[in-house]
Amino acid sequence: MFPKPIERAAPATRFGYNIALPVALVLWLLPLLGVMMTSIKPAADLTAGNYFGLPSSVALVENYTAVFENSPIGQYIWNSFKVTIPTVVGTIALSTLTGFALAVYGFRANLLVFFMFVAGNFVPFQILMVPVRDLTLDLGLYDTTMGLILFHVAFQTGFCTLFMRNFIKALPHELIESARVEGVSELKIFWYIVLPLMRPAIAALAVLIFTFIWNDYFWATVLVQGSHALPVTAGLYSLNGQWVAAWHLISAGSIVAALPPVIMFFLMQKHFIAGLTLGATKG
């Protein structure tokens, strides 16, 4: 293990480490802690210039209810769910299929198709922006959650295919071979043999895609305008324009918007990190 385990160090070093940990954490999260503190301050504190001291009273309930009452943030959050959840389902459906095809079959165009997905996944969004916006307009889906979902599903399939393909490749191939010898059809091999083994990969991708799509801002501004379909990231931007200097509301709104992926992360931490660090260990 590197570095040397702290338990084997001198008592003074151990003590120092135990002090340094919380100090480093507070410094690291300082901006976030500040915003959390601001979000529970009464408006009077801000006008009185009390930006960093402790709140004079805890206005947690007031500020957070004000955010929901004075703005369509509830609608925005609902829209985010309406975009995020179908995207997760659609992406996983498509990428288990493509990942299976690319991992199991050795056809000639295999690597070509695989690298199309990988390379496409890295392109800058701006090169897609004008045509995708036009396509969405032509389909009559501009300013709808469906327009966003279709694009997100297509784009995220690139990354997820890479993930699924590598995951299936690591499964024992004899499983598939022996099923073929038994005469099991390809579709049944996929459905009854491979798919049940993919649960960890599906869980990892589900949390990752949920977070990516929830946090998407660019496409939300390009493909949506009205608050009936606006996800919370883009919604927060427009609220920021309305609540000039009402930092207690902006802070509370930011925390509300950040909460769903944060909860998701803490509930599914193991899967989330497994997904994110794919490939970080294999030589």
Added chain:
Amino acid sequence: MATPVVMPDHMAPARKSWWKVNQRWLAPWMFLAPGVFMFLVYVIFPIFSSMWISFYDWDGIGEATWIGWQNYVELFDDDAFYTSLKNNVIWLVLYMLAVPAGLLIAIFLNQNVTGIRLYKSLFFFPFVISQVVVGLIFAWFYAPNFGLLTKILAWLGLGDIAILADERFVTYGIIAAGLWPQIAYCMILYLTGLNNVSPDQVEAARLDGAKGFRMLWHVIIPQLRPATFIAVVVTIIGALRSFDLISIMTDGGPYGSSRVLSFYMYEQALSEYGFRMGYGAAIAVILFLIMMVFISGFIWKMIADERGGR
């Protein structure tokens, strides 16, 4: 004589086995079809379509006029384009700090004391939050007069600096905000990498008297190469994709001094300054070509791994 009797018997399995014979090469394409279709329509085709649009003068609604290379000619004489390009380079260079910084924090946290798992999660926290929220948090952190950073600078006797309103500092201020989640990302990659470092090699090196920085440099970092590769890839992509923070924190200002190519493209194609789709597409093509240099590098390395690995 017996043929008529045998015939149907033969026919039946022969017809059934067409699928049996062909499913091995047909099946992959059936599995691929929906995903490949969506990807072609929404990602691959639009890339070429954008290149095509970049040769037109088009407001997005009316008739498009073919103007050849004129958008590119205009671009090479556009000060805003060079400002954006320069900022992209600054982003790219400074964003790479996330890689060593992430490694440093990962080493700091790679211990087995009580509660370390919670510490690791909390250090990772910034990555989970949306960039919009990160942007708002830092806008507040930098706010002139009352922002926490302003207070700290004043306390250090450095005077009042409005980072986001000052052309000299604005890009660096936004990059610092971007580094926050990016360092967290690199940290988690390295924590996983450190977890898989071979203990035997570390012990052997320790017996040989290696420790501290020499150990890190000669024994640990070589074993972390896969993590480093991914950290570099995601950091380069992240730097060139920077858009959200700029849009939230400064909207490209002051006087367009914090624009990068991705933001300038959006501004030209879709903002209140008018819909210049062709010009925007030309900017996007340049950004794409810059990105392509890196993408080809990654793909080339991945193909080499594919060939060598299996």
